[in-house]
Amino acid sequence: MKISVAKTAGFCMGVRRAVDMVLDAANKSDAPIFTYGPLIHNPQVLEMLESKQIHRLDSIPVKGEGIVLVRAHGVPPEDERALADAGFTVINATCPRVVRVQVIIKKFAQKGYATIIIGDKKHPEVVGLLGYARGNGHTVTTMAQLAALPRFENAVVVAQTTQNTKFYEDIKAWCRKHAPHYELYDTICGSTEKRQNEIRQLAQINDAVIVVGGKESGNTRRLAQVAQETGTPSTHIESVEELDYSSLASAHSIAITAGASTPNWIIKDTCQKVEHALRDSRPVTGKVMDVLDVVMTTNLLLALGAACLTFGAARIQGGDSALVYALIAMFYVLSMQVVNNVMTIKADTYNKPHRARFYKAHKPWLVGLAVGASLSGLYLAGTLGALYLLGILSMTLLGFLYDIDIIPKFMGGSRFHRIKDVPGSKTVLIAAAWGVVTSLIPAFADGTDVLLALIAFLFATGLVFSRAAFADILAVQGDRIAGKETLPILLGETKTLKVIRYTLIFTAVMPVVAAISVSRFSVAWMALVPGTMLLLIKAYQDDRFLSSSRYEILFESLFILAGVIALMI
Ligand code: SF4
CATH class of the missing domain: 1.10.600 (Farnesyl Diphosphate Synthase)
Structure with a gap:
């Protein structure tokens, strides 16, 4: 049995940076530490943060004290101001790639441009981006929605960083044809695409795919969907305890990948337990591995x-x-x-x-x-x-x-x-x-x-x-x-x-x-x-x-x- 772990599995740069920043703050300061909203969509990480007394702040109180960490998705600028006004020390852990999109929107909004964001208006990143659009931001998730928008005199078009690349290419093609004066920016983060491409390749050369990550995590769910679309038997688990080993019994090779919010220890645990559970099928090498x-x-x-x-x-x-x-x-x-x-x-x-x-x-x-x-x-x-x-x-x-x-x-x-x-x-x-x-x-x-x-x-x-x-x-x-x-x-x-x-x-x-x-x-x-x-x-x-x-x-x-x-x- 061969187990291949995708090299893109686990935290992306932005999530790793945010988790490191909150842990460093907790290790170096005695002040109460909060994250504004859930830091990432992974239950084991959230549990770990709670165990380190890093609590979650879901709304901004009138008065507060301690350190509040703005997560990788970013927040609207008024939320950041309100946190500081309430008395918190704010650490901005917004991913630099999201900051780039915020800067683009801010620059054009100051010049009076409308902002068109290709993304889900309820997603925290998009909520944060809209905050930079000076009230003239519009979200789009389908071509029909884009076509239904008024033709703005000036507009800038950006994508949510985890947007589907193919869909955004179609959006840009439509804009070039119907609104060539719109400013178009490539803002999709390569991390998501690389992760999806890698699992497509691994699914072709392996007998089964395991996708590890939170069921609430959008990027992990999309990754599981990509794996499923390849036709190779695949399963999405939040932790290895959910795994049905009988479904892997006939597999000679397994690929394991994980969403951008899955920590290393969950990936390692999954690899180790899968490898261990399947040793029984190889009595000799299995015993050697045990020793x-x-x-x-x-x-x-x-x-x-x-x-x-x-x-x-x-x-x-x-x-x-x-x-x-x-x-x-x-x-x-x-x-x-x-x-x-x-x-x-x-x-x-x-x-x-x-x-x-x-x-x-x-x-x-x-x-x-x-x-x-x-x-x-x-x-x-x-x-x-x-x-x-x-x-x-x-x-x-x-x-x-x-x-x-x-x-x-x-x-x-x-x-x-x-x-x-x-x-x-x-x-x-x-x-x-x-x-x-x-x-x-x-x-x-x-x-x-x-x-x-x-x-x-x-x-x-x-x-x-x-x-x-x-x-x-x-x-x-x-x-x-x-x-x-x-x-x-x-x-x-x-x-x-x-x-x-x-x-x-x-x-x-x-x-x-x-x-x-x-x-x-x-x-x-x-x-x-x-x-x-x-x-x-x-x-x-x-x-x-x-x-x-x-x-x-x-x-x-x-x-x-x-x-x-x-x-x-
Ligand atoms: S997916 Fe990309 S943009 Fe989003 S947090 Fe990770 S590195 Fe940043």
Whole structure:
């Protein structure tokens, strides 16, 4: 069974921007936060906003306080003024593409032009646009309505951003023929069209289509309609619980798409549950996938990767790592990762719903695993000497303290109470900790040359930093909901990807420098690891067809590649 997720599935730019803005406002301010009307038509997102005390304002009170966010559809200018006059701080999250249409209408309305909007007069975006037409706005949903309008001396014609492209082409053709003096503007947003075109293509090469999104969401309903028109069996679900798996039993390939208001976590949950439910039809590969799931979810793959990276770092230092160092690194990483996952169940509910369920269901067992791994690592470090035991113990305590108030909240003052509160700290600390256990501890124990130890440390740290920062990109939506300040939240996805690319290029140079230093040129093969990571980043930027869990498996497997190369050179 092959599952393809449409690369256009989920939030469009305008919706993502509005959701980010309201969550950022809630995470940074103690003032009451409201959205003017429902932020988007998705019940799970609205529920999530309520859980974060972000309430909905359906009418404008005479007096109010707090922050009000104007949603992506925009509002009439008088509503924005009335909100400010009532005492609210207004954050305008109107999509820039809708703002462009507002600006066009405003400009021509000031010159006395009539405005003809091709769109539904009840749709919030159109209601907002009409507010800029100075009382001379007209809405049209059929050719007959357009023909019935008076011939205006001057008029500007625009379309609702989610309008059907073909229909708008017909409208423009009619205007050119019957009212050539009208000013025509192309205002349809490409996002909707791309989404519809993609599902048409995917429906042709797949046996079934699942459209995920709110039943109240107009664009999701239209997407489901487009899928249905292709003739490929399709179903529109609001959440995966509604899915009738028997209708998919004979399908060998399934395409999943989602409306512009569907969050990533619902899409991920759908993919994961569909894939899981259909595993029974493939007894052998299904079992392999089950095992891989457990290995990934419990971080065993990552821990094995840490052991392999220790061997790789040893090769860079011109030596052979003893098994004990690899085991210390493995146990340390396993315990810290499991502790981290136990502490981030809330964020995982939005990032990795299946992992959150697994950790909730098996919490005592997983805590036992973390404690057992931690004690094993400490015991092995103790066999190297008191200094190493103290080093691993300090790093373990730092890991446990990461999410705990070091400065009590009642003392007030700064917003930094936990190490976690320092923006971007997680990615940097994880990378540094891996660098210490995989390269510095073995280097000190073996008395390796300082320069080579530093090169190995930079190599390991660079790889782990890149993997952690990339994982943060994949988890950005859930992290924002949980109020985390990861690198992609601070810098944005584009800049974070740039940082990762430069880090990987720098990391790839390290084995080459080491190869020259130790006069063992085969060590340069280790550059394959960051090189392959760079290719994965490129694949992610070019084409997002791979699911985020597959990217994670590939990234984590590359640490094992470091061990394989170490064995071969
Ligand atoms: S569909 Fe287009 S215009 Fe509408 S909010 Fe999304 S990006 Fe903006």
